[in-house]
Amino acid sequence: MNENTPIPEINQLVIQAQEAFLVFKQANAKQRADFMHRVADEIEALGPELIATAQSETNLPEARLNGEKARTAFQWRSYADALTNSNILPVQIDTSNPDRTPPKPDIRKTYVGVGVVVVFGASNFPFAFSTSGGDTASAIAAGCSVIFKSHSGHPETSKIMAGAIERAIQKTGLPSNLFAAIATDGVVGGQHLVKHHLVKAVGFTGSIQGGRALFDIASQRPEPIPVFAEMGSVNPVVLLPERLAAAAEEVANQYAQSLTLGVGQFCTNPGIFIAPNDRALPRFLTTLQAQITQAPSAPMLHSGIAASYHKNKADLLAQDGVEVLAEVPATTPETHGNATIATVSAQAFLGNPKLSEEVFGPFGLIVTYDSPQELLAVTQRLEGQLTATLLAEPAELAANRELVAALADKSGRVLFNGFPTGVEVCGAMQHGGPYPAATDSRFTSVGPDAIKRFARPVSYQNFPDEVLPDELKNANPLGIWRTVNGTLTKAGL
Amino acid sequence: MNENTPIPEINQLVIQAQEAFLVFKQANAKQRADFMHRVADEIEALGPELIATAQSETNLPEARLNGEKARTAFQWRSYADALTNSNILPVQIDTSNPDRTPPKPDIRKTYVGVGVVVVFGASNFPFAFSTSGGDTASAIAAGCSVIFKSHSGHPETSKIMAGAIERAIQKTGLPSNLFAAIATDGVVGGQHLVKHHLVKAVGFTGSIQGGRALFDIASQRPEPIPVFAEMGSVNPVVLLPERLAAAAEEVANQYAQSLTLGVGQFCTNPGIFIAPNDRALPRFLTTLQAQITQAPSAPMLHSGIAASYHKNKADLLAQDGVEVLAEVPATTPETHGNATIATVSAQAFLGNPKLSEEVFGPFGLIVTYDSPQELLAVTQRLEGQLTATLLAEPAELAANRELVAALADKSGRVLFNGFPTGVEVCGAMQHGGPYPAATDSRFTSVGPDAIKRFARPVSYQNFPDEVLPDELKNANPLGIWRTVNGTLTKAGL
Incomplete structure (x- = not known):
């Protein structure tokens, strides 16, 4: 078995995640948002066991962990709302003009999840940048399935948080493999995940050394994939x-x-x-x-x-x-x-x-x-x-x-005239920066714009209305903002 | 001189482009758009010499070249208009709430050019994907300076087109090094450009082999940079x-x-x-x-x-x-x-x-x-x-x-029920796709969204109004769409 042969367990895991992705990508933005609110409900419903476990695994105080739990649920809710209320994945429609020479076609652009996303959690935020943290929430918002690699610093906390997502999946009837939290054997398992041809993007929070190692593996694949690593910073x-x-x-x-x-x-x-x-x-x-x-x-x-x-x-x-x-x-x-x-x-x-x-x-x-x-x-x-x-x-x-x-x-x-340690979760937040703060300065890992990392545009040319994805249909059934012939509007066609 | 030492001429060229970038990035979206319309004017004003030269260098027929010239000018105009009329680089403002615990800061996010961009032109579109083509236009729209490496297939055509941009720069008083078209010695000069630490992104249209070679160089730099290569496709x-x-x-x-x-x-x-x-x-x-x-x-x-x-x-x-x-x-x-x-x-x-x-x-x-x-x-x-x-x-x-x-x-x-050979220049166009069609499926190289490849977000926290970039000022002096506390609006604060 050469180093690029997938480990059977990992191969199986990725194939299941891909199957779940193919089902989940049929969900429209409203359906994804509904699911995300369910995840937030489940996180909020987690009892004192979560905080006690996280305390014992991370030494973080109770008040901080309670705040981080609320922030984590808020991330799911605000990213969900951005999908339907804001212009996060901006739909554009240019209608046809048969009288032009040559005739102008009807073209409509929307976004789809890139596929299976692998997320590596951070040690310092056991909730907000870990199992059910911002990378997982934004990848799901984009329509992706997620394989989460637990941080060795808080494995039991990770299991409890994974349970919240799993219950939301069960209650909404989505494919159970939409999300999987695994504890692979250190770096090796993680590298095999990043190398798998069905994995299409990676989220990472941690050291420059760790982030760069994953970036190098990902960019040297036959099909290179993006790694969004939020790494070191001295914040002058x-x-x-x-x-x-x-x-x-x-x-x-x-x-x-x-x-x-x-x-x-x-x-x-x-x-x-x-x-x-x-x-x-x-x-x-x-x-x-x-x-x-x-x-x-x-x-x-x-x-x-x-x-x-x-x-x-x-x-x-x-x-x-x-x-x-x-x-x-x-x-x-x-x-x-x-x-x-x-x-x-x-x-x-x-x-x-x-x-x-x-x-x-x-x-x-x-x-x-x-x-x-x-x-x-x-x-x-x-x-x-x-x-x-x-x-x-x-x-x-x-x-x-x-x-x-x-x-x-x-x-x-x-x-x-402030200090940088508070990172507000909001649309205007940019949490990222020129290398080595992050591997790609054009994206943020906090705030709804984080969703953009995991979505790619697809244009539909001259398709009949009934076959188009909901967000592109003439009547605008999702009631979202769209740019129609260059003008932002919520009106139907 | 080791292989990573910049060739003196290339080093000088990039340093000059960086100096021009630092001046040009102070221009707001409206000022950049004005400049881009001037470039379009200059392209349209080019006489029969352009077409004759391109015909002799590329064997393309006159009618096709006239159409491509008009398309090239249209790209500059439509990308310019998108900067001010659409929501291409989406400004977001979240205002403060001092009564919240902890107090909510005022955060405002805009976009800046990533820096010096190197563009490699295509052989098959001597105007629209070459010297003054879509990659150059979108990098300038984002606020970047551009070093263009001419294609060996049409060097004289490239010089004439470069002249149009140079005249627009002169007439608007922008730094002359905002744009430079060079004919380096084949691949070597191009590789040195991509390796230079002040170069921050690359645009390329051509073969999989050529695009991947640049991608590999760029991703193996100490500071990796993105390469937007639009490569091969059989378009089933x-x-x-x-x-x-x-x-x-x-x-x-x-x-x-x-x-x-x-x-x-x-x-x-x-x-x-x-x-x-x-x-x-x-x-x-x-x-x-x-x-x-x-x-x-x-x-x-x-x-x-x-x-x-x-x-x-x-x-x-x-x-x-x-x-x-x-x-x-x-x-x-x-x-x-x-x-x-x-x-x-x-x-x-x-x-x-x-x-x-x-x-x-x-x-x-x-x-x-x-x-x-x-x-x-x-x-x-x-x-x-x-x-x-x-x-x-x-x-x-x-x-x-x-x-x-x-x-x-x-x-x-x-x-x-159509055929793919016409690529409409419009907001809804997606020209790009999963690898190897392009190196990054999340971006397009045709249509105003191409600008997004070359801009990165910057957030300003708690800055007084008069110091903020124009697009973030309370009064919305540019009259652009902005998302204010989650709501799209053109109104001032």
């Missing part, structure tokens, strides 16, 4: 001098809070803070130091993540010019992520690419700059980011348009 | 029995016309025709034979294409079970593409993957099937296609929904 925060002078303590307090939220285990954690080397800087640093030193030491998601945190942090602290400003004493160093802040000059930062690498956890590096030119050089040195934040007084903002543009060039979301 | 046409009985001669005439149009040099040329082995089949074949035998022998685009046609055709005719039905005597075999029709049974076709390969030129293979099951097996055997066509009586169509679905599974555009 840039502070301008007048804001520093006006609010040194306030900014320090907010930064400490954002950096240590959830033991720093967010992909939008602000790992690099770029501050002016000004008179007010000591005030900022002193406040930050006090805040960080008081931050409670807390266990990370699992021991592997904690071990990586300590190792990566130590590597970074060992670089020339890096000095520790504050470090929470680690009471249980093997499993806790003790918040740490270090400083480095912009000059040293510019000379050492290692310093712009992500340390996943509550670690912040303060990069101090001496001039606007140095600041711009630092922002230009950064790799692609999920977010970039500017902290400035209103007058400073107006005078720094070039800086705003430079931050937008590097990221998927730019923030003004 | 499926004929059902009742339609055959009702219109054998009409269908044969239409097929002959579509197959030989432009010496078969269209990516939508219907190279495989799947027909029932019925009583009426001889009527169809006899008419087709008569039509093909009368088809005028005509020169192909250049001698290389003609040589490939003769070689690929000979390879295919040498396969077991393939029989020649009609062949135009080749008067000048080295440069002409003499129309040829061969037949093969579905059984032989199913046993030999070679038979589903594209022969670029006026070659048609009639695959005859004995049963609906055999027909379905043949369609399922096909690779991804740009188009798939069903010829059927209305009652047959209604009874063959599964077949329609199977054809849609394989292609980007499905046609009913």
